[in-house]
């Protein structure tokens with residue numbers, strides 16, 4: 798999910814901004830996937846279906862995450878590994894899904910004696926996170942990662958670059 802992709806409001810399709818003059822179409826360019834289905838149905842004499850418009854592929858507050866099923870499968874897997882550190886970065890923790898996910902995994906961390914829950918974000922977490930988040934790193938995420946890469950390069954080794962060696 799990012800600002801560089803567009804997502805259809807009607808079907809699961811995601812697309813690039815820079816194809817088919819999408820950048821200049823307002824209010825929202827029509828979805829090529831929905832258009833293809835409609836054209837095929839029309840040609841076959843079937844009932845017409847809706848064409849969704851494309852919007853930035855980001856999740857707004859109180860929106861359901863379209864990939865909620867994949868996220869919960871990943872979270873279930875991560876919980877089963879019994880992690881002892883949860884690193885939360887670049888979120889205000891106000892989105893419903895993110896809030897639940899963090900609390901869910903933090904519960905696993907809290908059950909471990911030496912577990913740590915760390916938030917890296919410029920904004921201080923709300924009082925309601927006391928007892929959930931142990932450490933708040935008041936820093937820009939990118940700057941923090943660059944600093945970490947300098948101090949602990951082995952932690953952030955890119956697997957693809959390792960294969961090339």
Ligand SMILES: [Zn+2]
Pocket residue numbers: 805806807808809810828829830831832848849
């Ligand atoms: Zn669509």
